[in-house]
Amino acid sequence: MQLNTENIQRSHRMPISGVLCTTCENVECLMKKNIASSVVSEFSYKKTDLNCKKGQQFIMEGAPVNGLFFILKGKVKVFRTGINGREQIVRFAKEGEIIGHRGFGTEEYYSISAIALENTTLCYFSKNLLQEALKKDATFTYDLMLFYADELNRSEAKVKSISQMTVRERVIDTLLYVSRKFGQVNGYIDLQLSRKEYADYAGTTEEQVIRILSVLKKENLIIAKGKRIGIPDVQLFKREISEHNFYLDT
DNA sequence: TCATTAATCGCAC
DNA sequence: GTGCGATTAATGA
Numbered sequence: 554m555q556l557n558t559e560n561i562q563r564s565h566r567m568p569i570s571g572v573l574c575t576t577c578e579n580v581e582c583l584m585k586k587n588i589a590s591s592v593v594s595e596f597s598y599k600k601t602d603l604n605c606k607k608g609q610q611f612i613m614e615g616a617p618v619n620g621l622f623f624i625l626k627g628k629v630k631v632f633r634t635g636i637n638g639r640e641q642i643v644r645f646a647k648e649g650e651i652i653g654h655r656g657f658g659t660e661e662y663y664s665i666s667a668i669a670l671e672n673t674t675l676c677y678f679s680k681n682l683l684q685e686a687l688k689k690d691a692t693f694t695y696d697l698m699l700f701y702a703d704e705l706n707r708s709e710a711k712v713k714s715i716s717q718m719t720v721r722e723r724v725i726d727t728l729l730y731v732s733r734k735f736g737q738v739n740g741y742i743d744l745q746l747s748r749k750e751y752a753d754y755a756g757t758t759e760e761q762v763i764r765i766l767s768v769l770k771k772e773n774l775i776i777a778k779g780k781r782i783g784i785p786d787v788q789l790f791k792r793e794i795s796e797h798n799f800y801l802d803t
Numbered sequence: 804t805c806a807t808t809a810a811t812c813g814c815a816c
Numbered sequence: 817g818t819g820c821g822a823t824t825a826a827t828g829a
Contacts (some may be wrong), residue, residue: 583824607806697816720817747809747810748809749809757817757818758818758819759809759810759819759820760810760811760812760817760819761810761817761818763810763811764812765812767811767812778826778829779809779810779826780809780810780826780827
C-alpha cells in the first residue's frame with residue numbers, strides 16, 4: 554500500500570530531489586502550514602533540495618536573485634559585510650525559516666550573505682514559480698506578509714538595541730535571542746557560536762564579548778565551557794536589560 | 804599525539 | 817571602548 558503511493562508520487566509528483574513537503578516535520582514552515590491548499594501543494598513539488606556542509610556559503614552578497622530558500626534541517630547565519638570587512642550578523646535561522654526573502658520581488662541582487670552553521674539541508678524554490686503560487690493563493694501570501702511584518706519588527710528592535718543599549722546589554726540581548734530561538738539542551742544553548750559571531754550580532758568586537766562573558770560568568774548569570782554557553786535563569790537574566798530599558802522607554 | 808584554530812589577557816591608544 | 821600581539825586553551829586530523 555505504502556509502496557504503491559510512493560511509486561505514484563515518484564512517477565510524476567516527486568520533487569526534483571529529497572524530502573516531500575507532505576512528509577516534512579517542520580510544522581512552522583510556511584509551506585507546511587499551507588500544504589492543504591492545492592496551489593501550495595502543487596508548487597511544493599517543484600522544489601530542489603540542497604545540502605550544505607558546515608561553513609558553506611550558499612548566498613553571496615551581490616549575487617543575482619533566482620529564488621529563495623527554506624531551511625529543511627540545520628542552522629544558518631545571515632549577514633551583511635560592512636565597513637573594512639566587518640560582518641554584521643542580521644539574524645540566525647533554524648528549521649522551517651526563510652532565507653533570501655529580501656531579494657525577492659523587485660530586487661535583483663541579494664543584499665545579504667548566508668552561511669550554514671552546521672550541516673544543513675535547504676529547500677530551494679525558484680522566484681517565478683513562487684510568484685505564481687502567491688498570486689493564486691491569498692492565505693499563503695498573507696502568511697508570508699505576517700512573516701515580513703515580524704521580520705521588520707525585529708529589525709527595528711535591533712536598531713534600537715544597537716543605538717541605545719550598552720555593550721553589556723547588547724551581549725545579554727544577543728544571548729537571550731539565541732537561547733530563545735534555539736533553546737537550551739542540558740543547560741547549554743543548542744547552538745555553538747564563536748565569540749566573534751556573538752560580537753558580529755551584538756555589534757561589538759570579539760574582545761568585548763570575551764570580557765563581558767567572563768564578567769557574567771563571575772556573576773553566575775551564565776555558565777560557559779568553551780563554546781558552550783548556558784543561561785541557568787533566563788528570567789533573572791532578562792532583568793539585566795529590562796530594568797535599564799524601562800528608563801529608556803519612559 | 805601534534806598542529807591548527809579559538810579564546811583570553813594585557814596593554815597602548 | 818577599541819585594536820593589536822602574546823599566551824593559553826580547545827579542537828580535530
